[in-house]
Amino acid sequence: MGVYIAGRLASTFVVMAIVGLIVFLLLHLAPGSPAAIIAGDNATPAQITAINHQLGLDRPLPVQFLVWAGQVLRGNFGTSIFSGEPVMRLILQRLPATLSLSLVTIAFAGTIAVIGGVLAAWRAGGVLDRILMGVAALGFSVPVFVVGYLLIYLFAITLHWLPVQGYMPLRRGFWPWFSHLILPALSLGLAYLALIARITRASVLEVLAEDYMRTARAKGATPASQLFHHALRNAGVPIATVIGIGVALLISGVVLTETVFNIPGVGRLTVDAITNRDYPIIQGIMVIFAGAYVVVNLLVDLSYSLIDPRIRR
Amino acid sequence: MADVALAAPAAPRRHGLATQIRRHPTVFIGGGVIALMVLIALAAPLFAGNPLAMNPMHRLTPPSAQHWFGTDNLGRDVFARTVYGARVSLLIGILVAAGAIGGGLAIGLLAGFSRRVDRVVMRLMDGLMAIPAILLAIALVALWHGGVAVVILAILIPELPRDVRLVRSVVLGVREQPFVEAAVAGGARTGKILRRHILPSTIAPLTVQATYVCASAILVEAGLSFLGAGIPPNIPTWGNMIAGSQLYLAIAPWTIFCPGIALAVLVLAVNLLGDGLRDWLDPRLGRRP
Numbered sequence: 001m002g003v004y005i006a007g008r009l010a011s012t013f014v015v016m017a018i019v020g021l022i023v024f025l026l027l028h029l030a031p032g033s034p035a036a037i038i039a040g041d042n043a044t045p046a047q048i049t050a051i052n053h054q055l056g057l058d059r060p061l062p063v064q065f066l067v068w069a070g071q072v073l074r075g076n077f078g079t080s081i082f083s084g085e086p087v088m089r090l091i092l093q094r095l096p097a098t099l100s101l102s103l104v105t106i107a108f109a110g111t112i113a114v115i116g117g118v119l120a121a122w123r124a125g126g127v128l129d130r131i132l133m134g135v136a137a138l139g140f141s142v143p144v145f146v147v148g149y150l151l152i153y154l155f156a157i158t159l160h161w162l163p164v165q166g167y168m169p170l171r172r173g174f175w176p177w178f179s180h181l182i183l184p185a186l187s188l189g190l191a192y193l194a195l196i197a198r199i200t201r202a203s204v205l206e207v208l209a210e211d212y213m214r215t216a217r218a219k220g221a222t223p224a225s226q227l228f229h230h231a232l233r234n235a236g237v238p239i240a241t242v243i244g245i246g247v248a249l250l251i252s253g254v255v256l257t258e259t260v261f262n263i264p265g266v267g268r269l270t271v272d273a274i275t276n277r278d279y280p281i282i283q284g285i286m287v288i289f290a291g292a293y294v295v296v297n298l299l300v301d302l303s304y305s306l307i308d309p310r311i312r313r
Numbered sequence: 314m315a316d317v318a319l320a321a322p323a324a325p326r327r328h329g330l331a332t333q334i335r336r337h338p339t340v341f342i343g344g345g346v347i348a349l350m351v352l353i354a355l356a357a358p359l360f361a362g363n364p365l366a367m368n369p370m371h372r373l374t375p376p377s378a379q380h381w382f383g384t385d386n387l388g389r390d391v392f393a394r395t396v397y398g399a400r401v402s403l404l405i406g407i408l409v410a411a412g413a414i415g416g417g418l419a420i421g422l423l424a425g426f427s428r429r430v431d432r433v434v435m436r437l438m439d440g441l442m443a444i445p446a447i448l449l450a451i452a453l454v455a456l457w458h459g460g461v462a463v464v465i466l467a468i469l470i471p472e473l474p475r476d477v478r479l480v481r482s483v484v485l486g487v488r489e490q491p492f493v494e495a496a497v498a499g500g501a502r503t504g505k506i507l508r509r510h511i512l513p514s515t516i517a518p519l520t521v522q523a524t525y526v527c528a529s530a531i532l533v534e535a536g537l538s539f540l541g542a543g544i545p546p547n548i549p550t551w552g553n554m555i556a557g558s559q560l561y562l563a564i565a566p567w568t569i570f571c572p573g574i575a576l577a578v579l580v581l582a583v584n585l586l587g588d589g590l591r592d593w594l595d596p597r598l599g600r601r602p
Contacts, residue, residue: 014436015440016443018437018439018440019440019443022437022440022444023444023452026456030457031457137581137584138577140580140584142577143532143535143536143539143573143576143580145535145539145555146555146570146574149555149566149569149573150570153563153566157562248442248445248446251448252446252448252536255447255451255536256447256539271542273455274451274454274540275541279452282451282455283452285448286448286449286452289444289445290443290444293443293445
């Protein structure tokens with residue numbers, strides 16, 4: 001087990017190093033010099049020379065990469081072109097909103113998808129199965145922002161049940177915080193829900209055909225115990241895998257959802273950075289989101305041994 | 314009953330179109346909707362009217378006989394813009410699918426057959442996969458400055474890793490098959506083995522994958538345009554239309570929902586086609602994760 005964890009950690013590190021290399025090379029292979037890009041569209045030649053010197057852009061590329069990677073490891077992503085503030089501070093300011101949205105979404109979409117997927121497999125071909133698989137097909141096809149505007153139009157503008165847009169920090173109270181997250185989490189979660197529900201249904205369906213499921217029925221286990229204790233546990237590994245892989249979907253969705261619902265999170269920061277061509281911010285966010293994705297998938301891999309003790313050996 | 318039991322095994326018979334439609338309805342529903350949209354997009358100049366003509370006297374008017382989908386905040390006809398938007402979405406979907414499948418095929422075949430290439434390429438693909446598609450596309454667009462070609466490339470590159478992995482896994486699976494071994498033993502050159510013996514095995518999974526790439530590319534393009542990092546805003550695309558109408562959701566919802574529904578219907582049709590093709594071409598291919 002120790003060897004497995006060490007190997008998995010090492011491969012995580014390699015992937016992050018390659019992510020860093022890609023992010024670094026994107027800037028250096030783009031048309032125009034990196035200094036001109038970092039200085040922004042309205043920089044004077046003198047400013048560009050100064051930046052070239054200040055950032056050591058006259059040094060060989062491998063040296064530059066190592067210097068940059070060293071800074072990134074210490075949490076230094078440079079400063080924003082637009083505001084002049086450190087990129088790390090800007091990201092940290094926006095993180096609570098994005099984390100709130102993501103966690104609420106994962107909790108709601110994951111729960112509904114797993115329970116729904118198990119029940120759909122139990123009564124495969126039935127009404128619930130058809131409804132859930134229909135929702136899943138829609139979830140893959142209707143873009144986050146279209147769902148978002150539809151929900152705003154129905155529940156905020158027409159029915160006045162929930163706030164239209166915006167975000168409230170948790171310290172302002174649970175309900176103000178939560179009520180602002182319901183619609184965004186629903187729109188963001190639909191595709192994630194579709195992904196997990198499909199794989200849960202397929203994996204449970206496979207397990208239900210096993211001999212030990214017949215044994216469980218024969219010994220008189222209740223349907224709930226059969227499904228959630230016997231079947232779900234055995235179908236757990238592919239479900240956990242897809243919950244991890246789906247985080248990539250979630251992150252792309254966060255950028256769109258925060259724009260639709262005007263939530264001041266990291267996604268919104270990204271969009272503002274596009275408008276200002278603020279490349280250091282985009283660079284920092286790419287590394288942090290990729291890091292989040294890689295760490296979540298590392299945790300998922302490590303959770304396999306909790307789900308299935310046979311993997312521990 | 315007895316006659317049937319005694320009858321000699323029937324020769325394999327090709328099924329008629331009606332049977333195929335009954336067996337794989339999603340292929341024909343999805344394919345039909347796509348064909349209809351392609352037709353509408355191609356014939357746009359014949360009936361849709363001018364998508365760029367502004368008419369300040371008729372701003373934000375609801376759908377009517379004159380303007381089927383109403384007008385937007387500049388008095389432009391939403392129907393004409395939606396029809397012309399289909400051209401962009403279809404073009405991007407098809408180009409990105411073709412590019413990603415071609416690229417995936419080339420890189421995947423190489424990686425599947427050369428250990429050294431494999432090691433480098435697969436690590437690079439792991440890294441690319443870890444960066445969320447929209448972010449990578451945003452970075453590419455921001456760095457290389459707009460333009461349709463850059464947007465297509467920016468959507469294509471994040472799609473590559475999955476296609477490379479798919480081709481590589483097919484190659485690794487087929488490479489161990491006896492008929493490939495026989496070809497190697499018979500002295501066939503690597504190029505011929507790849508072309509004659511391995512390439513055909515990739516066709517079915519890649520056809521299915523192409524539809525998923527196409528659906529995903531259409532969604533990402535709409536997302537990028539919606540964020541202002543996609544097709545230049547003067548070109549009518551569904552993402553641009555929705556982005557430009559954000560402020561009018563409460564008073565003119567048709568400006569958002571007409572392109573939104575068109576987008577959802579097209580992507581749903583492509584996904585249905587993909588799911589149907591997957592079941593049709595190879596029932597063992599399994600459900601998409």
